[in-house]
Amino acid sequence: MIDYTTLRVIWWLLLGVLLIGFAIMDGFDFGIAALLRVLGRDDDERRVLLETVEPVWEGNQVWFILGGGAVFAAWPYVYAVAFSGLYIAMFLLLVALIVRPVGFSYRNKLADPRWRSAWDWALTFAGFVPMLLFGVAVGNLFLGLPFRFDADMRMTYTGGFFDLLHPFAVLSGLVSIAMLTMHGASYAAFKADESLAARAGNIARFAALAFLAFYLIAGAWLAFGIAGFVITSPVTGEGPSNPLLKHVVVQGHWFASLSAHPAFWLASALAVGAAIANFAFMSARRHFAAFLASALVCAATILSAGFALFPFLLPSSLDPNSSLTIWDASSSKTTLGLMFIAVLIFMPLVIGYTAWVYSVLRGRVTLEHIRSSHGGY
Amino acid sequence: MMIDQELVTLSRLQFALTALYHFLFVPLTLGLSWLLAIMEAVYVMSGREIWKRMTQFWGLLFGINFAMGVATGVTMEFQFGTNWAYYAHYVGDVFGTPLAIEGAMAFFLEATFIGLFFFGWDRLGRVAHLIVTFLLALGTNLSALWILIANGWMQNPVGAEFNLDTMRMEVSSFSAVLFNPVAQSKFVHTVSAGYVLGSMFVLSISAWYLLRGRNIDLAKRSMTVAASFGLASALSVVVLGDESGYTVSENQKMKLAAIEAMWETEPAPAPFTAFGFPDLAERKTHFAVRIPWVMGIIGTRSLDGVLPGINELVEEAEQRIEKGRVAYAAMLKLRENRDDAAARAAFDANKADLGYALLLRNVVADPALASHADVQKAAVSTIPNVPVLFWSFRLMVGCGLYFIALFAYSFWLASRRELDTKRWYLKLALWSLPLPWLAAELGWIVAEYGRQPWAIEGVLPTALGVSSITSAQVLFSLCGFVIFYTSLAVIDATLMLKYVRRGPDGLGLWRDGQVPATGAAT
Numbered sequence: 001m002i003d004y005t006t007l008r009v010i011w012w013l014l015l016g017v018l019l020i021g022f023a024i025m026d027g028f029d030f031g032i033a034a035l036l037r038v039l040g041r042d043d044d045e046r047r048v049l050l051e052t053v054e055p056v057w058e059g060n061q062v063w064f065i066l067g068g069g070a071v072f073a074a075w076p077y078v079y080a081v082a083f084s085g086l087y088i089a090m091f092l093l094l095v096a097l098i099v100r101p102v103g104f105s106y107r108n109k110l111a112d113p114r115w116r117s118a119w120d121w122a123l124t125f126a127g128f129v130p131m132l133l134f135g136v137a138v139g140n141l142f143l144g145l146p147f148r149f150d151a152d153m154r155m156t157y158t159g160g161f162f163d164l165l166h167p168f169a170v171l172s173g174l175v176s177i178a179m180l181t182m183h184g185a186s187y188a189a190f191k192a193d194e195s196l197a198a199r200a201g202n203i204a205r206f207a208a209l210a211f212l213a214f215y216l217i218a219g220a221w222l223a224f225g226i227a228g229f230v231i232t233s234p235v236t237g238e239g240p241s242n243p244l245l246k247h248v249v250v251q252g253h254w255f256a257s258l259s260a261h262p263a264f265w266l267a268s269a270l271a272v273g274a275a276i277a278n279f280a281f282m283s284a285r286r287h288f289a290a291f292l293a294s295a296l297v298c299a300a301t302i303l304s305a306g307f308a309l310f311p312f313l314l315p316s317s318l319d320p321n322s323s324l325t326i327w328d329a330s331s332s333k334t335t336l337g338l339m340f341i342a343v344l345i346f347m348p349l350v351i352g353y354t355a356w357v358y359s360v361l362r363g364r365v366t367l368e369h370i371r372s373s374h375g376g377y
Numbered sequence: 378m379m380i381d382q383e384l385v386t387l388s389r390l391q392f393a394l395t396a397l398y399h400f401l402f403v404p405l406t407l408g409l410s411w412l413l414a415i416m417e418a419v420y421v422m423s424g425r426e427i428w429k430r431m432t433q434f435w436g437l438l439f440g441i442n443f444a445m446g447v448a449t450g451v452t453m454e455f456q457f458g459t460n461w462a463y464y465a466h467y468v469g470d471v472f473g474t475p476l477a478i479e480g481a482m483a484f485f486l487e488a489t490f491i492g493l494f495f496f497g498w499d500r501l502g503r504v505a506h507l508i509v510t511f512l513l514a515l516g517t518n519l520s521a522l523w524i525l526i527a528n529g530w531m532q533n534p535v536g537a538e539f540n541l542d543t544m545r546m547e548v549s550s551f552s553a554v555l556f557n558p559v560a561q562s563k564f565v566h567t568v569s570a571g572y573v574l575g576s577m578f579v580l581s582i583s584a585w586y587l588l589r590g591r592n593i594d595l596a597k598r599s600m601t602v603a604a605s606f607g608l609a610s611a612l613s614v615v616v617l618g619d620e621s622g623y624t625v626s627e628n629q630k631m632k633l634a635a636i637e638a639m640w641e642t643e644p645a646p647a648p649f650t651a652f653g654f655p656d657l658a659e660r661k662t663h664f665a666v667r668i669p670w671v672m673g674i675i676g677t678r679s680l681d682g683v684l685p686g687i688n689e690l691v692e693e694a695e696q697r698i699e700k701g702r703v704a705y706a707a708m709l710k711l712r713e714n715r716d717d718a719a720a721r722a723a724f725d726a727n728k729a730d731l732g733y734a735l736l737l738r739n740v741v742a743d744p745a746l747a748s749h750a751d752v753q754k755a756a757v758s759t760i761p762n763v764p765v766l767f768w769s770f771r772l773m774v775g776c777g778l779y780f781i782a783l784f785a786y787s788f789w790l791a792s793r794r795e796l797d798t799k800r801w802y803l804k805l806a807l808w809s810l811p812l813p814w815l816a817a818e819l820g821w822i823v824a825e826y827g828r829q830p831w832a833i834e835g836v837l838p839t840a841l842g843v844s845s846i847t848s849a850q851v852l853f854s855l856c857g858f859v860i861f862y863t864s865l866a867v868i869d870a871t872l873m874l875k876y877v878r879r880g881p882d883g884l885g886l887w888r889d890g891q892v893p894a895t896g897a898a899t
Contacts, residue, residue, distance in 0.1 A: 055492030058447060062488045066480030068454045073477040076469025083458025084844035090459050091854045095861060098448040102865060105444035109872055151712060153544040154463055156845045240542035331470040332540070332547040339474060346481040357489055360500050
């Protein structure tokens with residue numbers, strides 16, 4: 001049997017895997033939706049763009065749903081604190097995430113231009129808002145959220161929605177927007193009609209440069225401008241999941257964990273390198289390679305944020321001792337073990353049939369195909 | 378700290394509205410997915426084009442509904458965190474697991490294959506496409522299985538224990554959670570209800586085409602499929618609903634007593650109250666019409682089993698609250714000193730009733746200081762809303778019996794090939810369309826409203842489960858959901874009606890533009 005410490009580390013890594021899966025798979029859906037009106041200049045072009053994601057967005061969205069379910073089961077404290085603390089932001093996110101499926105499914109079902117134009121705007125909103133909110137949320141992790149627990153483990157949260165918009169969090173939102181815009185445009189460049197590829201490539205390259213700039217500024221800000229959190233009491237991975245049993249101080253900077261684990265720097269280096277690669281491949285018109293590079297950017301960016309926070313998951317600015325770490329915010333050993341077995345069984349299956357579906361759907365969605373087909377169902 | 382009851386009410390209202398709304402779409406997905414698989418299987422086996430067209434046409438309506446089901450399901454997955462954060466903390470270790478497995482095992486399956494269902498017709502062989510449709514149906518139904526395992530645990534929280542170190546319930550036996558008898562009977566009852574609803578959808582819309590003299594071959598074949606599948610499902614809903622009544626009587630005696638408005642414990646076998654006006658204040662049922670023996674036989678599967686009445690259950694609750702207070706006091710001592718052996722012994726002896734002590738939190742700030750009157754008040758709060766349950770249940774059962782009759786008659790007509798001969802029957806089938814939705818929503822009310830005041834039966838009162846957010850925030854999101862969901866409902870209904878009106882003949886789905894040849898044998 002695996003010990004509790006290892007299981008917690010495994011579930012920390014799996015949390016990363018789920019977020020990366022979500023960012024890569026759902027990320028290009030967000031990008032396509034947000035770029036729909038910019039990239040698609042007429043109805044046919046927009047239908048092409050939509051059809052690149054229509055057969056797959058539902059499966060992609062499950063990365064998000066599964067992420068929610070897995071956080072609930074493996075990190076119940078994180079689920080409870082993050083979602084209730086960020087209440088209004090979560091509500092906006094839900095609205096966006098509900099508009100999107102409906103928009104994808106319904107937009108092409110009627111020919112009326114007003115109907116389609118309204119859905120195009122709705123989809124732009126539904127693609128843009130989650131990008132921004134996820135980035136802002138990650139930025140706030142570094143700043144800490146204002147929560148504390150009482151002895152019943154009931155959480156109180158003292159901030160409001162606008163408190164989330166700290167300049168660093170907004171910058172983090174821009175990192176996210178640039179990253180997923182690059183990702184969505186890269187997807188369009190290899191998946192949509194050739195005639196759209198150049199336009200999509202230009203957007204992707206511009207977004208890749210913006211990503212590099214925002215990401216590096218955010219890194220410098222973290223290194224010099226934002227205080228890190230440190231556990232000062234003895235750390236054990238075998239203890240009960242009770243965040244109040246440790247002592248935490250706010251000191252130094254967030255890169256302390258990177259100094260302790262030099263391998264963590266690889267993620268940051270990879271994020272920068274992959275963004276440059278995306279730019280280079282796109283310039284060379286190697287669209288699929290550029291898409292893979294942008295997927296790598298998504299993965300490396302999330303890893304670098306997770307590594308910098310290690311071992312924290314959700315620091316508390318109100319009462320640092322209440323901060324959630326991977327050692328004291330998980331579910332029980334039994335549950336982590338069971339869920340790990342479930343992951344080992346189902347993840348290979350999911351990846352297998354998802355790959356099969358994508359292989360059936362391989363090839364560009366052409367304008368010719370769109371003009372000759374009856375519509376998007 | 379007292380619980381903010383306004384926050385609780387608003388949070389419950391939001392949960393109920395979003396859940397009832399989500400449940401408008403889910404049963405249709407459950408039922409229609411199998412009907413599509415059946416129609417396509419006939420196509421693959423017989424090679425007759427009309428069956429492919431049936432699959433595609435009903436598939437189109439399926440898609441409109443599916444998007445809404447997926448979209449509104451997102452809210453459900455996250456609402457436990459946003460609005461029920463203490464619930465999420467308190468039982469996440471147990472309750473989160475089935476939700477996560479649902480995502481990995483079931484939702485991934487259905488969501489990945491729905492795309493190929495629509496976009497795979499030209500890219501896949503017949504058999505491969507049929508497999509895709511089958512996996513889609515399997516995925517939606519497995520999804521229901523895991524959700525109902527989670528819900529079954531709320532009704533009958535087996536295989537879990539309270540952990541003092543973490544202040545929450547933790548899994549002690551996952552197989553007990555998995556094979557919870559309540560979850561199993563709820564699963565079959567719920568999916569069968571979905572199958573009835575899907576069958577009614579196909580039956581009613583086909584009846585409308587026959588009334589209009591349109592798409593006759595397609596409509597008749599669709600009705601035949603719906604009548605057979607619907608009859609089997611309607612029978613199964615009632616039989617398995619009875620089974621779920623039996624399992625309820627084992628662990629939720631109060632819910633059963635409330636459904637039956639059974640105030641006093643009756644001598645066995647207890648009578649069934651077919652009609653009456655339950656009065657919560659006076660604790661009696663006016664104008665009760667009673668059928669001897671029936672309740673005792675359904676509820677206990679015997680002639681001598683006794684079903685306790687509400688008044689007796691309130692007294693029982695009072696005793697459990699007193700025992701729970703002992704556990705609660707011991708818990709506070711143990712928090713100060715982990716090694717207090719006397720407190721440990723008192724806690725272990727009474728921890729099964731800890732949840733009952735938490736009921737006092739609705740009545741007094743500190744359960745340790747509760748008076749006898751407070752305890753009585755908390756005990757009375759375990760009575761759910763009897764009149765609502767009594768009538769919801771009877772209406773639901775009435776619908777269920779009507780469905781059996783309607784589908785049986787449809788099946789008889791179909792087997793005699795007389796489906797299009799009786800206009801009154803076609804009108805009846807058309808106007809029966811809303812009834813399965815009504816029955817499904819009433820079923821939700823009986824199961825979940827009847828669980829009150831508990832979020833987790835006997836473990837966690839609903840009021841304690843709320844997030845530490847403000848009423849204003851919930852009011853904001855509640856209004857947001859009402860406006861947003863209403864607009865979506867209008868859009869969904871508009872689109873659905875437009876597609877039904879245009880019909881298989883008017884949608885231009887098939888490039889040859891021909892109405893399928895008439896007279897072909899099924």
